[in-house]
Amino acid sequence: MPLKSELIADVRRGPGHGLLxxxxxxxxxDPLEPLSVRIMQNQQGGRYLTSTGAWQAEEVSQILPAPGWDGAVAVVPLGPTLFDPLAQLPNNVRLRMWVTYGAAGPEMSSLSLVQPLPPSFARGEAPEPVMPPPPPPPPVMAEELIPEPEPLLPEPNPQRIEPPLREEPPELIAPARDPLPEKPKSPLLPLLIGLLVLLILGGGAAWKFGLLDSLLGGAKPAATDAQAPASAxxxxxxxxxxxxGNPAAAEIITTAQDLTTRGKLDLAMLAWQQASRQGSPEAGLALGKMYDPATWSAATSPLPQADAETAAFWYEPAAQAGNVEAQRRLGLVLKAMxxxxxGPQTDKAKEWLKKAADAGDAEAAAALK
Structure with missing residues (x-):
């Protein structure tokens, strides 16, 4: 099975961190078996990512920690040193990665950067200044030490003077007073309590049936960013x-179509990627066409040139979901490779073309002959 690789942002650890x-x-x-990768970008004659985050012409591999597993997918966390150089690449840069793991490898795959990928400087935090240590106190010379004088003890008093006895004053008894007459209760107090209860009950009923909003003219909350129109x-x-704002896949597809119509193909590609990750076959088909040599053009794709391997990468999930056009195009791309x-790609191409032909696709049936 060919390898598929993608880099996504690690939202739990924040900017500057990602998941490969x-x-x-x-x-x-061996669950502790490390994983070795070699990452290359095709631009400028091919450059390789080093362990310090720089790009160089000589081949170099990175030893990564043992991967975790999300089902059948190996997951390796990346820190800012390797994540930031990848997150800052433009959309039109294509990446290839050779993977060595255990007894298998090295195997080659394309590496997709799933936007958005916020680098570490997106935190907006400046590093804390490092303060120099305080200078040591000057040494104390022996001649400067002055012994402290011993405390003087008070002299004992041989005579003890007894304090004079105090006579207790006689207890004063206050004269008895007549109790104050009880004030009569005001008849207005029950009326005020009754009015207060009626106001509370009336306000609760008005709130329940929405009368307060109409009486007070309350404004509705403004739309969130996720509800903003695609034209914005x-x-x-x-x-x-x-x-x-976590919009639904169908809403993202509408936004991607609007961005394509307005000629913002780089933003449309990012929107298609998000919809494809949410399981949309239509989005996977649209992404594959942006890379497919048979459909690529500068007017419909933000990429400088076609890439058959990446086209197959995006076609396959849509084909597995039952999209007949994606099955046919995946078969044709693999056949042309x-x-x-x-070879193995030709055998796989025949399988996808047969599935499309069985579903009634005439072009797929003609390609099998």
Whole structure:
């Protein structure tokens, strides 16, 4: 099974941290077996990511800790040193990664960056200044030590003077007074209590039936960022706030279509990726077309050139969900990757083309002949 890799933000640890998710690996018998990766970007003749976060022309591998497992997906946490250089790459940069794990490897896969990926400086925090240690106190010379004088004890008093006896004054008894006459209760007090009870009951009823809003003219709360119209999304920050409201996949698809119509293809690609991660076959098909050599064009894709492997990566989830067009396009892409007409990709291409043909797709049936 070919490897699939993607880098997503680790929302639990915050900016500067991510999760590297790799599908297609087989868990090693040793749970502490480390994982080795070699990450390369295709631009500028191919450069490799080093352990210090820099890019260089020579090949270099990174030893990562033993992965955790989310079902059949290996999950490895990345810190700011490796995460920040990847998070700051533009959308049109394509990444490849070679993975060595246990007895298998190295195996190659494309590495997808799932936006948004906030780098560590997105926290907005400045590092705390490091204060120099205080200077040591000057040494005390021996001649400067002055002995403290011994405390003087009071001299004992041989004579003890007894205090004079005090005579207790006679107890004073206050004369008895007649009790004060009881004041008559005011007849207005029960009326005031009754009016207060009526006001409380009336206010509760008005609140329950929504009369207070109409009487007081209360304004409704303003719409949140997730409810903002798609036409208001013009930058990555706008899109990040919109996706932060957790909209449904169908709403994200409508937003991606609007961004495509307005020519904002880079933002549309990010919206399609979010909808595909939420399980939308339509989004996976749209992403595959942006990479597919058969459908790629500068007018419909923000990428500088086509990439058949990445197109197959996005087509496959949509094909597995039953999208017939995605099944046909996945089969054609895999078939074109092996012009000789034999090999594992060709066999897999025939399987997907047959599924599409069985579903009534005439182009898939013609490609099988």
């Amino acid at each position: 998710r790799i599908s297609g690996l087989t868990p090693d018998l 999304i013009n930058t990555r920050e706008d899109l990040a706030r919109y996706l932060g 092996e012009p000789g007409g034999s």
